[in-house]
Amino acid sequence: MGENRGFTLLEIIVVVFILSLLAAIVAPRIIGRTDDARIAEAKVQIKNFETALKLFKLDNAFYPSTEQGLAAL
Template structure:
């Protein structure tokens, strides 16, 4: 018979304390990333809204040049996508419209349009995250009238 060895090899692996230290470090890193990334996302959403509004503003100006008038408030931005019902004006409307499709703002709300505008010749704007006029921060209105 062979004699049993009394020296046991320690098992490989991590102790509970080592695992807890790693989890605390990961939690601290995740907190730092969240604190630094979330404001960037908010700024990116506001900047996307500004870029969309600039694009729509250019499309409205092209509409005016082609159709010899701005779209009415009643027709809204939909006039950039679908042709007018008046057959004389429909001949001037480009195939595919002035924009391919209307985007919603970064918060899922439709962009607003007024003609004549309250702050310019025409107003294109979003009501911000809250969808109500006025507000600050993410709830602030963003429009073609500037900041």
Template sequence: MRLATRTPKLAKRREAGISLREVMLVLAVVAVLALIFAYILMQRLDGAVGKQVDSELNRLSAALHRYKLDNRRYPTSEQGLEALLAVPIVEPIPNKWQGPYVDRPSLTEDPWGRPYRYQSSHAPPRFEIVTLGADNTAGGKGVNADISLVYQSDTLLD
């Protein structure tokens, strides 16, 4: 009889705690869920950076068009996007500069802190603004993809 009364107490004692195996299983499940969440978050952040670049390129394009309205030409490649912030010191120096044409200097930098690449030509009026993405090398996918905006007029007197 004594043996029968002691057995249930031992069984209850073993059931009361959590085994190491159960703790490890819970930690593994939490780690997998955290990895899935981090992957989804990174995908959304990459998309947000792409939208930010598109928005900045459109704002720079609008600023370049305002510059051209005042000065009858786009800044040269040598003058660069800095011509939107201050009167260029490289020829041709505009006589009717009414800037600054952008509201903050950081707008001339991509989300990774590097200056946007700018190229222009006068005849026909054309410009291109490019960022090489997070890896700063040509090509790539996702956050490393190159993003550019190209404007070219159909006429010589645009």
């Protein structure tokens, strides 16, 4: 008979265990960074709104009303 080239069940279980362990360690870090990125993006958007309001006031000498602001969105 020829050489046996397949993996044993034990080898497959060990590999799956190692991959699961790595995924359990890495996944929370990636998810946490996604939340950090969303927070940073929200801060930038708020800063952009602030700048837009200041520019509006600079051009018009008053801030837009609530209705004007909502219409612009």
